[in-house]
Amino acid sequence: MSTPTVSVRRRAQRPTTAAPATPPVAAARPSAPASVFTKLEKPGTATHLKGVLFGPSKTGKTVASVSGAGKKLLVLTEPDGDLSITGHKDVSVLKPANWKDMDEIIRELHGSEGKNWEWVIFDSVTFMFEVIGAKDILKTLSENRDARRSYLNAGAAVNQLIHDAVALHTNVLFITQMRIDEADEESGEVPLDPEAGEYNWTLAVTPMVYKVLAPAVSFLARTYKKVGYEGAQGKPRTKVSQYWASFEDFGRSPAGARFPVPEQVQNLDLGKLLATIKGGE
Numbered sequence: 001m002s003t004p005t006v007s008v009r010r011r012a013q014r015p016t017t018a019a020p021a022t023p024p025v026a027a028a029r030p031s032a033p034a035s036v037f038t039k040l041e042k043p044g045t046a047t048h049l050k051g052v053l054f055g056p057s058k059t060g061k062t063v064a065s066v067s068g069a070g071k072k073l074l075v076l077t078e079p080d081g082d083l084s085i086t087g088h089k090d091v092s093v094l095k096p097a098n099w100k101d102m103d104e105i106i107r108e109l110h111g112s113e114g115k116n117w118e119w120v121i122f123d124s125v126t127f128m129f130e131v132i133g134a135k136d137i138l139k140t141l142s143e144n145r146d147a148r149r150s151y152l153n154a155g156a157a158v159n160q161l162i163h164d165a166v167a168l169h170t171n172v173l174f175i176t177q178m179r180i181d182e183a184d185e186e187s188g189e190v191p192l193d194p195e196a197g198e199y200n201w202t203l204a205v206t207p208m209v210y211k212v213l214a215p216a217v218s219f220l221a222r223t224y225k226k227v228g229y230e231g232a233q234g235k236p237r238t239k240v241s242q243y244w245a246s247f248e249d250f251g252r253s254p255a256g257a258r259f260p261v262p263e264q265v266q267n268l269d270l271g272k273l274l275a276t277i278k279g280g281e
Contacts, residue, residue: 044259049274050166052213053245054176054203055223060084060243060268061175062123064223066091068171068270070118075105077127099132099157106164117170119270124175125158125213126204132157155208162209166216171274174213177204178222201253218277219257221245221268243267 053061062084066072072091076082082093096102109120122128133154140147165172179202201222203210214220223245231237248263249255259277 044277046218046277048169049171049173049219049270049277050217051172051219051221051273052174052176052203052217053221053223055178057177059223059225060245061223063243064245064268064270065121065123065173065175066119067268068119068274071116072119072121073109073117074121074123075102076123077131078124081123096131098135102128102132102161106161109168109170110164114168114170119171119173120165120168121173122165122175124177125162125209126177128161129154129158129206129209151206152208155206158205158209159212162213162216171270173270174217176213178202179204200251201249203254214254218259219247219261219273220255221247221257221265222249222253222255223268 053065055061062074062081066074066085066088070090072088074082074085074091074093076093076095082091085091094101094105096105108114109117133150137147137150137154140150162174165174180200203213203220205213223243226242226244228240228242229237230240243266245265245268246253246255246263247257247261247265261273261276
């Protein structure tokens with residue numbers, strides 16, 4: 001028995017004469033009222049300083065941070081960190097107790113409060129991490145749980161604060177302690193004299209915070225002390241401490257600046273530094 005043959009007739013398609021549909025990209029991007037290119041700027045038009053002072057304790061960081069002219073707000077997290085500037089009438093101090101306080105300070109500075117200050121100083125980022133994250137980290141450790149998430153949360157909070165602080169329309173300065181990259185003394189290795197170049201200096205902050213803080217500012221200066229002498233030549237001279245800031249350690253630290261500045265400066269004056277970027281000096 002033979003199988004019947006079935007023929008299928010296909011309908012011929014007519015070419016469409018309708019206009020093509022609007023491309024989805026064009027439909028999703030309505031024309032903007034003003035071009036973003038109206039915000040173009042010339043390079044090097046900064047009018048405020050954003051910087052970091054880092055160094056060992058008692059090397060003049062806080063004193064140098066309030067050396068500029070105008071009203072200064074010192075956001076202080078280090079215990080008794082303002083004793084060295086007692087008597088400075090142009091400095092007001094806020095002492096945040098936790099992350100909520102820090103967040104409210106930043107929020108108000110981005111509002112009407114921001115115009116009241118020529119300088120906002122955070123002293124210090126090293127202790128700021130403790131103020132924000134120590135309670136949560138200790139709680140996690142006491143419960144015998146992994147504290148890595150707590151560390152990450154604290155670092156993220158500090159980074160957000162740094163990001164928001166450098167966006168302020170005023171001069172902003174961060175202070176950190178200094179860490180020496182050195183061998184472990186418990187292993188029997190004793191660090192050599194830092195002046196010999198055996199170990200490098202860096203900021204005493206977590207790597208996570210450093211990756212945001214270092215590129216967010218236009219200068220990093222390392223503070224240090226040197227022995228000096230006062231008195232006339234030929235007479236007994238008095239030994240004194242001299243306070244210096246280094247803007248160039250030739251690879252031994254991240255010290256540096258995005259604008260011309262001497263390699264080392266005695267008795268740092270931030271007012272003169274500000275005049276440099278404004279073209280006054």
